[in-house]
Amino acid sequence: MSQYETIEFERTGNIARITLNRPKAANGINHVLGRELAQVASLVADDPELKVVTLTGAGRFFCAGGDLKAMAAQESGAGPYVKHLADNLHEAISSFARMEALLIVAVNGTAAGAGFSLAVTGDIVVAAESASFTMAYTKAGLSPDGGASYYLPRLIGIRRTQELMYFNRVLSATEALDWNLLHRVVPDADLPATVDALAAQFADGPRHSNANVKKLLLVSPDHTLEEQLARESAFISAAASSPDGTEGIAAFLSKRAPKFD
Numbered sequence: 001m002s003q004y005e006t007i008e009f010e011r012t013g014n015i016a017r018i019t020l021n022r023p024k025a026a027n028g029i030n031h032v033l034g035r036e037l038a039q040v041a042s043l044v045a046d047d048p049e050l051k052v053v054t055l056t057g058a059g060r061f062f063c064a065g066g067d068l069k070a071m072a073a074q075e076s077g078a079g080p081y082v083k084h085l086a087d088n089l090h091e092a093i094s095s096f097a098r099m100e101a102l103l104i105v106a107v108n109g110t111a112a113g114a115g116f117s118l119a120v121t122g123d124i125v126v127a128a129e130s131a132s133f134t135m136a137y138t139k140a141g142l143s144p145d146g147g148a149s150y151y152l153p154r155l156i157g158i159r160r161t162q163e164l165m166y167f168n169r170v171l172s173a174t175e176a177l178d179w180n181l182l183h184r185v186v187p188d189a190d191l192p193a194t195v196d197a198l199a200a201q202f203a204d205g206p207r208h209s210n211a212n213v214k215k216l217l218l219v220s221p222d223h224t225l226e227e228q229l230a231r232e233s234a235f236i237s238a239a240a241s242s243p244d245g246t247e248g249i250a251a252f253l254s255k256r257a258p259k260f261d
């Protein structure tokens, strides 16, 4: 039996799989899901063996964002409840962003509000053809959270971010791909196999090198060229003497595929 009420969690070798599991509520984030997501994100972020974490939703939704029914049920106003949700969601997003393992997000259906924000935090983001994306926050009289105001301007620029946040435009998966929000769109039936293949590919890959890429890209927009050059230099020189670097270079010279730990 799962240790979580609203999340399925499975770990096989160096791959962990997280599934948001409130399908009857469109995998909306209530206080339990928010808390459990923060817990599971911290668990995977602290696991030094993991190379890949996958994240998807059960049923026909990826995640419809904050649970609006639970918000409406708060007798003395939804503010404190939403603060609690946002704190947990933000803890989870920060853990995913800082962890060395790669986060592969499989967007299996609608991603709305905080569900959209969560989806784009992935290092690799793959969507089913039928998936759709909408910010939805201002339509519900709320404002963005989940890092949307951080990631979206960096990914798609201010004008497109405004289009999503002010107009609540709904993007199809193909449009989201064209807008640089995703890496791949695949037929719905192929999503699980595609994600498994990507997870296996990165599970065989160089953990340290991929973690360096992740760390470099996360801070890049806030650094000067010289700061970033200094960081690149420190990272690549450490990588060159690491087991991954030693194996990668040796494999090239002996004309064979590298075998990373």
Ligand SMILES: CC(C)(COP(=O)(O)OP(=O)(O)OC[C@H]1O[C@@H](n2cnc3c(N)ncnc32)[C@H](O)[C@@H]1OP(=O)(O)O)[C@@H](O)C(=O)NCCC(=O)NCCSC(=O)/C=C1/CC=CC=CO1
Binding pocket: 024, 025, 026, 028, 029, 064, 065, 066, 067, 068, 069, 070, 082, 085, 086, 087, 089, 110, 112, 113, 114, 115, 135, 136, 137, 140, 142, 145
């Ligand atoms: C576009 C939709 C997501 C899907 O539309 P559709 O396919 O037509 O399906 P529906 O019939 O509308 O929905 C299926 C059932 O799911 C329930 N549901 C959907 N979204 C939510 C939700 N956000 N909260 C609670 N329940 C939800 C829906 O009522 C149906 O159940 P019943 O048949 O029993 O009624 C569409 O549903 C939609 O637009 N949903 C709202 C999207 C939205 O506004 N999301 C919230 C944005 S704000 C936000 O995310 C904020 C926070 C705050 C802080 C921290 C953390 C999280 O989020």
